[in-house]
Amino acid sequence: xxxxxxxxxxxxxxxxxxxxxxxxxxxxxxxxxxxxxxxxxxxxxxxxxxxxxxxxxxxxxxxxxxxxxxxxxxxxxxxxxxxxxxxxxxxxxxxxxxxxxxxxxxxxxxxxxxxxxxxxxxxxxxxxxxxxxxxxxxxxxxxxxxxxxxxxxxxxxxxxxxxxxxxxxxxxxxxxxxxxxxxxxxxxxxxxxxxxxxxxxxxxxxxxxxxxxxxxxx
Numbered sequence: 001x002x003x004x005x006x007x008x009x010x011x012x013x014x015x016x017x018x019x020x021x022x023x024x025x026x027x028x029x030x031x032x033x034x035x036x037x038x039x040x041x042x043x044x045x046x047x048x049x050x051x052x053x054x055x056x057x058x059x060x061x062x063x064x065x066x067x068x069x070x071x072x073x074x075x076x077x078x079x080x081x082x083x084x085x086x087x088x089x090x091x092x093x094x095x096x097x098x099x100x101x102x103x104x105x106x107x108x109x110x111x112x113x114x115x116x117x118x119x120x121x122x123x124x125x126x127x128x129x130x131x132x133x134x135x136x137x138x139x140x141x142x143x144x145x146x147x148x149x150x151x152x153x154x155x156x157x158x159x160x161x162x163x164x165x166x167x168x169x170x171x172x173x174x175x176x177x178x179x180x181x182x183x184x185x186x187x188x189x190x191x192x193x194x195x196x197x198x199x200x201x202x203x204x205x206x207x208x209x210x211x212x213x214x215x216x217x218x
Contacts, residue, residue, distance in 0.1 A: 001185060002024065027058070067094075075106070090113050099126055129164075134174060163184035
């Protein structure tokens with residue numbers, strides 16, 4: 001399973017890259033603003049910096065909500081680097097834009113997916129990735145992980161190559177359970193990724209090993 005980090009913070013991206021497990025980055029306008037990046041020129045320059053920091057795909061989101069605008073922005077973003085996957089919302093014009101961009105060989109990430117039907121349309125249009133927002137479904141007492149399972153079944157039955165990129169990850173078990181259900185990738189904040197390292201028995205075991213070593217050395 002691929003690991004993407006969901007941020008525009010270069011320090012966090014480099015920290016995840018240093019772990020040796022990072023496959024790419026996902027971003028959105030909110031994350032860009034949170035990182036202090038504003039204005040079209042600065043955003044594009046920052047995407048280039050992110051692409052330089054990682055080897056894998058970098059999802060860059062369009063702002064337009066009409067088909068022509070999304071295509072125009074998507075083509076401009078894709079021109080920045082071969083690593084760019086244009087992030088397009090799952091709306092009617094978004095599906096049209098995904099189909100157009102896919103025909104041009106441009107990678108796309110269909111975002112804001114909350115149902116299996118939406119994921120089916122995204123795959124049919126040729127999306128490279130589909131991003132079901134499992135945490136946001138959990139927030140409204142729906143089952144986000146069940147959606148991963150439903151999409152996996154549909155894609156396997158139909159032979160769609162679209163990768164399931166589990167998004168809106170809230171905690172490390174979302175990552176583990178997405179892997180168990182067959183997600184191709186997850187995108188998560190750094191704290192959720194690092195939380196996979198933690199287990200009290202690991203800490204206790206290491207403490208005992210070091211204590212025993214010190215006793216033997218004495």
